[in-house]
Amino acid sequence: xxxxxxxxxxxxxxxxxxxxxxxxxxxxxxxxxxxxxxxxxxxxxxxxxxxxxxxxxxxxxxxxxxxxxxxxxxxxxxxxxxxxxxxxxxxxxxxxxxxxxxxxxxxxxxxxxxxxxxxxxxxxxxxxxxxxxxxxxxxxxxxxxxxxxxxxxxxxxxxxxxxxxxxxxxxxxxxxxxxxxxxxxxxxxxxxxxxxxxxxxxxxxxxxxxxxxxxxxxxxxxxxxxxxxxxxxxxxxxxxxxxxxxxxxxxxxxxxxxxxxxxxxxxxxxxxxxxxxxxxxxxxxxxxxxxxxxxxxxxxxxxxxxxxxxxxxxxxxxxxxxxxxxxxxxxxxxxxxxxxxxxxxxxx
Numbered sequence: 001x002x003x004x005x006x007x008x009x010x011x012x013x014x015x016x017x018x019x020x021x022x023x024x025x026x027x028x029x030x031x032x033x034x035x036x037x038x039x040x041x042x043x044x045x046x047x048x049x050x051x052x053x054x055x056x057x058x059x060x061x062x063x064x065x066x067x068x069x070x071x072x073x074x075x076x077x078x079x080x081x082x083x084x085x086x087x088x089x090x091x092x093x094x095x096x097x098x099x100x101x102x103x104x105x106x107x108x109x110x111x112x113x114x115x116x117x118x119x120x121x122x123x124x125x126x127x128x129x130x131x132x133x134x135x136x137x138x139x140x141x142x143x144x145x146x147x148x149x150x151x152x153x154x155x156x157x158x159x160x161x162x163x164x165x166x167x168x169x170x171x172x173x174x175x176x177x178x179x180x181x182x183x184x185x186x187x188x189x190x191x192x193x194x195x196x197x198x199x200x201x202x203x204x205x206x207x208x209x210x211x212x213x214x215x216x217x218x219x220x221x222x223x224x225x226x227x228x229x230x231x232x233x234x235x236x237x238x239x240x241x242x243x244x245x246x247x248x249x250x251x252x253x254x255x256x257x258x259x260x261x262x263x264x265x266x267x268x269x270x271x272x273x274x275x276x277x278x279x280x281x282x283x284x285x286x287x288x289x290x291x292x293x294x295x296x297x298x299x300x301x302x303x304x305x306x307x308x309x310x311x312x313x314x315x316x317x318x319x320x321x322x323x324x325x326x327x328x329x330x331x332x333x334x335x336x337x338x339x340x341x342x343x344x345x346x347x348x
Contacts, residue, residue, distance in 0.1 A: 069096075073115050209328055
C-alpha cells in the first residue's frame with residue numbers, strides 16, 4: 001500500500017492554454033476562512049474496503065490543520081451488501097460526512113453526477129472507495145489548487161495490481177479517444193482529481209445520459225495541471241468493472257465526443273464504391289476486348305460478402321448513434337435518490 005512518501009507526486013507542466021497562475025498562494029488570498037474541500041466517493045458493494053477507507057479519511061482530516069476543511073460525500077449506487085449500513089453508522093458520529101443513497105444501481109457515472117449536484121464546497125476531489133487512489137495525496141492537489149489551477153488531475157505513472165491486458169487496452173483506449181476527440185483528452189487519467197467550484201458548476205450543466213466523465217472533464221476546459229502518481233492495488237474486494245462494462249464505457253466516450261466513426265463508415269463506403277466502379281470499367285473493357293468470360297462464383301461471393309459486411313457495419317454505427325439520441329430525447333433523470341444526509345439534514 002502506498003504512503004504519502006512513496007506515492008508522492010511528480011508535478012508536470014500546466015496543460016492549459018494561457019498564462020500560468022500568478023505566483024504561490026494565488027487562490028489562497030481570496031478566502032477569508034479555511035476553504036472547504038468535499039471528497040466525493042462513489043460506492044458499489046464496497047463493504048470489504050470501507051473500514052480501511054474510513055481510517056484513512058479520518059487520518060486525512062486530523063492531519064489537515066488549517067489548510068483545508070475536508071468533508072466526505074459518499075454516494076452509494078444501489079449496493080446489495082452492507083455498504084449502506086456501514087456508511088450510515090460512519091456518518092452518524094461525524095457532522096462532516098454526508099451521503100446519498102440512489103434508488104438502484106445507475107452506474108458510477110450517474111453516481112458521480114449525484115454527488116456533483118449536491119456538493120456546495122469551494123472544491124471537490126474524487127476518489128474510488130477501493131483506495132487505489134491514495135487520499136493522502138489530496139493535500140498535494142489542494143496546494144496546486146491554491147496556486148490557481150482549476151482542475152488538478154492525477155496521471156497514473158504505474159498501475160499496480162492490474163493485469164497486462166487491462167493496462168494495454170486502457171493505454172490504447174486513451175490514445176484512440178485522443179485521436180478521435182476534437183478536444184484534448186488527458187491520457188492515462190481516471191476520475192482521481194480535484195476540481196474548483198467553477199468546474200463543479202460547469203459539470204452540472206452537462207446532463208447527457210451517456211456520460212463519460214473523463215472526457216467531460218477535458219471538454220469543460222479551465223486551467224489544468226497534471227501530476228504523476230503510482231496507483232495502488234485494491235485494498236480489498238474485487239473490481240466491479242468487467243470487460244463488457246469497460247467496452248460500453250469506451251463506446252460512450254468515443255461516440256459522445258466524436259463523429260469519427262460515422263466518417264470512417266462514410267470513407268469505407270466511398271472507397272468500396274470507387275473500387276466497384278473501377279472494377280466495372282475493367283470488366284467492360286475486358287469484355288469488349290476479349291469477349292464474354294465465364295463469371296467466377298468465388299469472386300462474386302467474396303464481393304457480395306464484403307459489401308454486405310460493410311453495409312452492416314455502417315448500419316451498426318448509425319444504430320449506436322441513433323440509440324443515444326433515443327435515450328437523450330426521453331429526458332429521464334440520470335438518477336433517483338432514495339435517502340440522503342447533506343449538511344446534517346436527513347431525507348428519506
